[in-house]
Amino acid sequence: MNKDVKKIFIVLAFYALSGGIFYNFQELWMADNHLSTQTIGIVFSLCALLSVSTIFLCSNLITKQRLKKFSCILLLLKVIILFLLFILNHTGLNVLIKFLIMLDFVIDAEIYACIYPLITFITKNDKVYALRGLIYSYAYYGGILLTSFLLGKTLFTFNINFNTYCLLGSILMLVSYITLKTVDLNKYNKNIELNNDHNALYKVIKIVKEDKISKKFLAFRLTSTISYHCVYGLLITLLTSNLGFSASGASTFKLILGIVAVLLGTLILEKLTSKNDYINFSIKYVGRLIIYIIAAIFDYKLLYVLGIVYMLLFSESYAHITDAPYVNRFSTENQLAFCNLQEMVSYLAEAIGNLICGLTITIGTRYSFIFAIIFAIFQIIYGFQAIKLRSKEKGEISL
Numbered sequence: 254m255n256k257d258v259k260k261i262f263i264v265l266a267f268y269a270l271s272g273g274i275f276y277n278f279q280e281l282w283m284a285d286n287h288l289s290t291q292t293i294g295i296v297f298s299l300c301a302l303l304s305v306s307t308i309f310l311c312s313n314l315i316t317k318q319r320l321k322k323f324s325c326i327l328l329l330l331k332v333i334i335l336f337l338l339f340i341l342n343h344t345g346l347n348v349l350i351k352f353l354i355m356l357d358f359v360i361d362a363e364i365y366a367c368i369y370p371l372i373t374f375i376t377k378n379d380k381v382y383a384l385r386g387l388i389y390s391y392a393y394y395g396g397i398l399l400t401s402f403l404l405g406k407t408l409f410t411f412n413i414n415f416n417t418y419c420l421l422g423s424i425l426m427l428v429s430y431i432t433l434k435t436v437d438l439n440k441y442n443k444n445i446e447l448n449n450d451h452n453a454l455y456k457v458i459k460i461v462k463e464d465k466i467s468k469k470f471l472a473f474r475l476t477s478t479i480s481y482h483c484v485y486g487l488l489i490t491l492l493t494s495n496l497g498f499s500a501s502g503a504s505t506f507k508l509i510l511g512i513v514a515v516l517l518g519t520l521i522l523e524k525l526t527s528k529n530d531y532i533n534f535s536i537k538y539v540g541r542l543i544i545y546i547i548a549a550i551f552d553y554k555l556l557y558v559l560g561i562v563y564m565l566l567f568s569e570s571y572a573h574i575t576d577a578p579y580v581n582r583f584s585t586e587n588q589l590a591f592c593n594l595q596e597m598v599s600y601l602a603e604a605i606g607n608l609i610c611g612l613t614i615t616i617g618t619r620y621s622f623i624f625a626i627i628f629a630i631f632q633i634i635y636g637f638q639a640i641k642l643r644s645k646e647k648g649e650i651s652l
Contacts (some may be wrong), residue, residue, distance in 0.1 A: 273396020275422035312454035382577035479627035482606025518569030
């Protein structure tokens with residue numbers, strides 16, 4: 254693998270490790286700063302909605318030439334924000350704390366959207382795209398494990414608590430920033446068509462309007478993410494309030510399945526991918542739909558748990574089949590804009606899914622699954638249509 258690609262993956266790893274450390278106990282850190290559960294929920298909902306508008310704005314302001322500089326600025330801003338949160342702990346300045354948390358969330362969303370476009374300066378293929386997600390997840394879950402191990406411990410005379418993770422996250426983000434600064438992308442520019450188009454997103458939207466494959470893919474992403482978050486949106490609450498898990502049991506359940514999902518995703522990427530994309534797609538999504546339907550019909554807790562297990566086990570798998578081919582159809586020039594467009598769709602869908610989950614979870618688990626089933630049906634229809642159209646497409650087309 255190219256050494257500059259490896260460096261970008263190192264940037265991704267430290268960024269994700271920082272995220273796992275900071276975000277794992279973020280809710281408890283906020284509660285420790287006297288923010289109510291309702292306030293925390295509102296803040297997180299606003300985070301998802303603000304991410305859509307922020308990504309839209311960045312897509313039209315940032316050109317490919319400035320992508321590395323822009324990414325460095327974002328990483329540095331996260332360093333500063335996490336350090337400020339560390340300083341603001343127990344100061345009572347909750348308005349500022351809420352603002353910084355929302356700012357951190359939207360910056361974090363944009364950083365992740367920039368990672369693959371940075372890599373496409375150097376190389377562009379489906380396997381690398383999938384590796385991006387797997388490396389992020391490995392490091393993120395590594396951060397979660399680290400926080401669980403360190404919490405309550407004493408390092409020399411320093412007691413490790415929730416606030417410690419703000420400082421540790423800031424330090425790791427600084428390492429990510431320094432690493433990205435060492436990556437030289439200029440030597441790859443000669444093979445890439447770059448321009449100063451500040452309307453890149455509008456250009457890509459115009460292309461998508463005329464491209465049936467991209468429209469089907471984005472419709473798939475929208476319905477897929479809504480369906481997923483109808484169940485996952487408030488997963489810990491669902492497990493503890495409706496399915497009989499203790500708080501620690503639900504957290505451990507989620508963590509273990511997350512780690513296994515990453516390992517399974519790696520195995521599938523390297524060894525267990527079928528040559529038939531319909532089979533790969535069906536394993537992940539049709540299998541999930543079948544279990545959801547059975548659970549909703551019989552209304553047994555064990556079946557709901559089984560549906561959640563299946564959903565989480567394959568959550569990190571098949572990105573090189575379900576997402577990468579559609580992203581890589583776009584030229585390097587338009588890569589950032591399209592990645593931003595799909596992230597906008599995903600965050601909008603996440604906000605819708607979380608809202609549905611919040612409304613249905615108090616009525617009953619069955620209703621969360623019913624809505625998940627409805628959107629899953631559309632997701633499968635759009636996904637199969639996208640595969641069919643792409644299979645008919647002859648040759649490589651750069652949009």
